[in-house]
Amino acid sequence: MDSIGPDEFLDKADDRRILNEFLGKAGVSKSRVMVLHAPAASGVTYFLKDTRRRLSNLSVAIYSDLQSDNLGIILRRYAAEHARIFRHRICSFFRFRNLLPLLIRISGFILPSSFGRPAAVGAENIANVLLDTPYHSAPLQRFAEDVICPWDKRPVVFLIDNAQANFHKLEDLLRATYAPEYDRIKFVLAFVDRQQETSEFSEFRQRILSTGHHISPMDFKAPDDQLVAAFSHAYQIDLPPEERDELIIGAGANIWRIRSFFILDERAENISNEEIYVLRLLYVAEQPLQLSDLRIIGSDSPLTVTAGERHWNDLISSLARRNYISIAEFDGGDRLISISITTHPCLDISSTDRLIYAKELYEFFLAVAEQVSLRHAPSAVHSLLYRLSKLVANEDSPRWAKELIKAALSQGSLSDAERYIKSARLGNITTREDLLVQVAFYVSVQAYSHVMELLEATRTVWTGHRIFEIIYAVALNRTRAHDEFFREIALLLSDTKNPDEIALLTSYKVSGLIHAGRLSDATNCVVTAPAKISAAHGYGYYLRNAAAAFMWGPGKDLTRARKMLDEAEKWFVRSNDAFGALSARCNLGCIDFYEGEKERAHETFEELYKSTRIFGTQHIKEIGTNLGIARLMVGDADAAYRHLITICDIIVWEFARCLAESTLAFIEARNGEFHAAKQRMEVTLRHAQGIRIEEIKMRCSTNNILIKIMSGENPSLYHEKISLLRKRYGDRDRYATLEELCKAPNDTEMQLRVFDYDLCQYWSQNPLVMLSHTQLS
DSSP states (O other), rough: OOOOOOHHOOHHHHHHHHHHHHHTTTTTTTTTTTEEEETSSSSSHHHHHHHHHHHTSSSSSEEEETTOOOHHHHHHHHHHHHHHHHHHHHHHHHHHHHHHHHHHHHHHHHHHHOOOOOOOOOOOGGGHHTTSSSSOOOOHHHHHHHHTOOOOOEEEEEESSSSTSTTTHHHHHHTTTTGGGGGTTEEEEEESSSSSOOHHHHHHHHHHTTTTEEEEEEEOOOOOHHHHHHHHHHTTOOOOOOHHHHHHTTTOHHHHHHHHHHGGGGGGHHHOHHHHHHHHHHHHHTTTEEEHHHHHHTTOOOOOOOOHHHHHHHHHHHHHHTSEEEEOOGGGGGGEEEEEOOGGGGOOOOOHHHHHHHHHHHHHHHHHHHHHOOSSSSHHHHHHHHHHHHHHOOHHHHHHHHHHHHHHHHHHHHHHHHHHHHHHHTTOOHHHHEEEEEEEEHHTTTTTTHHHHHHHHHHHHHHHHHHHHHHHHHHHHHHOOOHHHHHHHHHHHHOOHHHHHHHHHHHHHHHHHHHHTTTHHOOOOOOOOOGGGGOOOOOOHHHHGGGGGGSTTOOHHHHHHHHHHHHHHHOOOOOOHHHHHHHHHHHHHHHHHHTHHHHHHHHHHHHHHHHHGGGEEEEEEHHHHHHHHHHHHHHHHHHHHHHHHHHHSSSOHHHHHHHHHHHHHHHHHHOHHHHHHHHHHHHHHHHHHTTHHHHHHHHHHOOOOOOHHTTTTTTTGGGGHHHHHHHHHHOOOHHHHHHHHHOOOHHHHHHHHHHHOOOOOOOOGGGGGGSSSHHHH
């Protein structure tokens, strides 16, 4: 009998029906992520690959295995599949009209190019890779813009195997596509549960929810009596129920062992030594290998004996025919070989044997890397060497990690880059280029505590070099080390006449003074800024941030702040900086709100939230929090609550999250859910105490007392605490109203006046954006 395929040996009609219903709910269901919770060796890989085959004519369907693939590979597969379908449609159109020769002449102009290709990343062009997009990365920007184009509405389905193995590789893609504008994209993620650990699966689900997506769960069953009965029928082998049960137990519910029972000529023990060698080599490599490389490695190996190219071709064809491997065409006529199984008796290898295979691979690909082979993608080679070095040459791991930082950044995988950076930091940083690549990454994802740690450990490398001194000062600002920051910033400003540097340093000085409560000094800093600042490379960002100096305190001048923000928005528009313009408009919406135009501010925030979310989750904490607060203040508490619950699942515990959680607690208290409100507010206050901004501590402390009074606790318990707040933060009108509320705790109008909130403004930016490429090099 011929090799049996997924349609025949996987009796998954119920699972197929559930999946089809999920994929068919375009624009209907809130969920665009289905999670298949599958036991190991349950056939889920074939199920996903078969799904891709079924969808190939209807959708852009991409299968990927996170055990071997990274985000760059996933995006390139999307581009290749999209181009294939596009070419098919165009060719059909031109063939129908007998215009195929014309198509050939113009195809170079109309066929879409792939994206996510590796690019060189060094200190001289780090800005091009990291800084010029509000999306998570440049490749993700190209993907996002392609997906939301109005003339192509075909569904896009990512079928991701072993999603639990390296979920970080997928996280950026999920975060970039959480908004409704991407509703034609769906994800089917297989969580292959090898340990049967409930906590791991719960953590996996939570990580998906933190990307802003909802989940449709499906339990993918292990092989059962129904499956064995289907095998029995297909192979005309009569097995009574008790023997079917014995087979399942004896095979450990492993579909491959069950399968080998029925397919006598393909049992595991009949696999040749050469075939076992190839499977084990691919298994240890954990990524696809070129057929030519397999032949070369095998020809030099004492573990196998192969006789020439024909023997190898027959061997590979035999494995592919039995679905142990898959074959894809590769550049230059070569073929790319991937292992299709993850559990099989021949893969139960000892740690000693694994080390032997790892050494063969490492020695071969080390030579490939050192010869700079044009047949091999550096990212694939370095990824393999990085993993193998952990087994055979741990001292080399930092070397390959540094190479992977550059490859991961160029392919759009910021989370991959972060993981490699952690390993790279185990080794000594000896060049400023290495340091700038790593620092630039952390600056781009606003991980300033890592920037500080890295710069403190490498002072001998960067001392005396201006770009690093500027980044160090910015990191001091962002980690709220105010005293040291003001000393550093004063030295840097006294030693420059460069408009770019003045704009950058002054914008951070203003934000530092505001955070430190020195509002008059912040206003004076802007007023005395030199006129040449208007020629700065990042003048729009300076205007946007410096306008905050006129929004509070004795120098409050909302008219002047509005004028600066209007000018900033125009500057961003002229510079084709869509996100910069949106951020300036958000801050203008805050001025409307402060001036009492709450309805207009609410409309602005509604519009901007829809425009901003297409960039992914990394920019929504400010506008998302503002929208929730504005909805509450215009009287739509239910909509505010639903919105902020979603926002708080996505954003981290910083200033904006504390404001959002305080608002949720206030709404819960207004709805009589006092236990939930007090619990939420206590957690929020604890987080606020760890943030080095006095304003958020003040607001959360006030709201904590407010909610306890609203919940019916004895108001007399809080007079002393209100006095302490007065002593610490000054005699604010809000405290007098809070004292009045103690006498009438159910007065809803007074509760709203006491509720201590503010709006978020966009101040953060990548400081390297504000410098010219010459300065960065």
